[in-house]
Amino acid sequence: MNYDKTNMPAAYDAGRGYSPGVLAYWLEVIAQSVSRGSVSEILDLGCGTGRYSNALADFYDANLIAIDPSEKMLAEARRKASSRVRCERASAESLPLPNASVDMAFISMAFHHFEHPDRAVAECRRVLRPDGSVCLRAGTIDRIDSYAYVDFFPGSRPILHRALQSQAFIESTFTGAGFKLVRHELIPSEAAENWIAYAEKLAYRADSILVQLSDREFDQGLAALREHAKTTPPNAPVVEPVDFFVFRPV
Numbered sequence: 749m750n751y752d753k754t755n756m757p758a759a760y761d762a763g764r765g766y767s768p769g770v771l772a773y774w775l776e777v778i779a780q781s782v783s784r785g786s787v788s789e790i791l792d793l794g795c796g797t798g799r800y801s802n803a804l805a806d807f808y809d810a811n812l813i814a815i816d817p818s819e820k821m822l823a824e825a826r827r828k829a830s831s832r833v834r835c836e837r838a839s840a841e842s843l844p845l846p847n848a849s850v851d852m853a854f855i856s857m858a859f860h861h862f863e864h865p866d867r868a869v870a871e872c873r874r875v876l877r878p879d880g881s882v883c884l885r886a887g888t889i890d891r892i893d894s895y896a897y898v899d900f901f902p903g904s905r906p907i908l909h910r911a912l913q914s915q916a917f918i919e920s921t922f923t924g925a926g927f928k929l930v931r932h933e934l935i936p937s938e939a940a941e942n943w944i945a946y947a948e949k950l951a952y953r954a955d956s957i958l959v960q961l962s963d964r965e966f967d968q969g970l971a972a973l974r975e976h977a978k979t980t981p982p983n984a985p986v987v988e989p990v991d992f993f994v995f996r997p998v
């Protein structure tokens with residue numbers, strides 16, 4: 749999907765932003781596989797608005813190159829980038845980086861957007877140092893029934909089936925290109941602190957699946973979700989599983 753042709757870049761941080769606690773939680777999840785001190789150059793591939801970029805650079809005390817083909821998403825990332833973060837417009841399929849130049853390639857919610865995942869993986873293999881890691885967060889077809897909004901937006905189900913990849917596809921794309929899988933885990937991740945906050949985040953429609961629904965279908969789903977939210981306790985967070993993979997060069 750070409751994010752520049754949507755309203756998502758301006759809405760992304762409001763609709764998909766993290767609380768500091770959720771961001772810290774994810775950094776700890778990543779650190780279980782890639783220890784601090786082992787990383788000096790990070791690639792944030794499909795960085796979007798840089799939801800992770802500064803945090804990863806700070807946490808690992810590393811330089812980070814943030815890459816995305818969307819000028820508008822990258823403009824948001826650039827606006828926030830710390831001195832250790834360099835933003836560059838490029839696609840995963842053709843990385844403007846030398847061979848063996850990064851210790852970690854981080855890919856969050858972007859792999860299913862890559863037009864040629866096999867080429868993107870080959871590029872990751874090329875730019876990664878021999879002891880480097882790819883850390884990948886993704887939604888997958890296997891988990892569609894667990895995603896919180898699906899029952900409220902029934903039309904999202906076939907779109908998710910078309911847009912997402914399976915866990916098996918992601919694993920085989922990497923293992924077929926010179927990587928080994930060292931970790932796959934379903935990480936429970938807080939999408940919002942409660943259902944009311946969740947509905948208000950979704951209202952920004954900063955989601956590549958929800959933007960494909962008709963306005964009518966989206967409005968109906970959001971109204972149903974808001975009604976449901978009224979019946980839920982304010983201290984019940986909305987939690988969804990995120991597929992988290994770590995691959996290393998063979």
Ligand SMILES: C[S@@+](CC[C@H](N)C(=O)[O-])C[C@H]1O[C@@H](n2cnc3c(N)ncnc32)[C@H](O)[C@@H]1O
Nearest residue numbers: 751794795796799818821839840856858861862
């Ligand atoms: C859902 S956003 C995720 C952004 C960020 N990684 C995050 O977790 O917030 C998906 C991003 O993938 C980018 N993208 C799409 N096609 C791409 C490609 N071929 N190479 C790299 N990034 C791509 C989009 O422009 C968009 O910014």
